[in-house]
Amino acid sequence: MEKSKFLTSLVVLILLLSCVNATMSGPKRPKTRKHFVLVHGACHGAWSWYKTMASIKTTGHKVTALDLAGAGVNPRQVFQIPHLSDYFRPLMEFMASLPADEKVILVGYSLGGFAISKAMESFPEKILVAIFVTALMPGPILDAATIFNESSSGAIFKLDNRLTFDNGLANPPTTFIFGPKYLASYLYPLSPIQDWALATTLVRPIYFHSLDEISKEIVLSNKNYGSVRRAYIVAAEDKILKKEFQQLMIEKNPPDQVEKILGSDHMPMMSKPRQLFTLLMRIANK
DSSP states (O other): OHHHHHHHHHHHHHHHHHHHHHHHTOSOOOSSOOEEEEEOOTTOOGGGGHHHHHHHHHTTOEEEEEOOTTSTTOOOOGGGOOSHHHHHHHHHHHHHHSOTTOOEEEEEETTHHHHHHHHHHHOGGGEEEEEEESOOOOBTTBOHHHHHHHHHTTGGGSTTOEEEOTTOTTSOOSEEEOOHHHIIIIISTTSOHHHHHHHHHHOOOEEOOOHHHHHHHOOOOTTTGGGSOEEEEEETTOSSSOHHHHHHHHHHSOOSEEEEETTOOSOHHHHSHHHHHHHHHHHHHO
């Protein structure tokens, strides 16, 4: 009788320990584990993806959010990044370090679209799909400098955005950073106020690269860039890249898939995190 009770207790204990281990071990890995690589926009950093990262991790997929040079916790300072290639270097080094048989889902937000475009040209064989999230999307016949000029024309001088002019006011600015009022009015108007407050403490200045350098650094071909499957996610209420401008890029450089997030400002990862996560998974699984 005592032996029977002991065995019963032992079985119950084993079952309890199994449940605890299953709980503590986190989400089970999906049958096909994917690797998402997230690239931030101007003045932001990997921190801006914190909601998306949490959602991806709970599904058991792998996620890497990168800080480009001078962004987030990257140690380089803005004046140490005079060339666009310097700014892109963390992503290029990361892509080069990937195993030859690994393909990632590359996600670029806003100005991060330039960074992932460069990666698509340099490492097309390592990318399963490239996803542009309300991002600048150049192409072989859509010049990056033209896109940048049209998207940023006049916007950087609004409200409390801060610029430096090392070469005199008659020349283009040297560095740029979003001000709190501009962040609230144009980037985060539909996002939780906590996320706006977080941004005001974490944004860092970005070097203002010339249109000539952008043209020389981002040269895209049909052979490389064009061989990578692309998707574009439109943010319907974006005040930075307005819907009409996003549609123009899509028409001139058609991606393989287009999705839309209704009610999203320029920060869909903050204002509509669940919808963005759902779309990222849908595109990755297609």
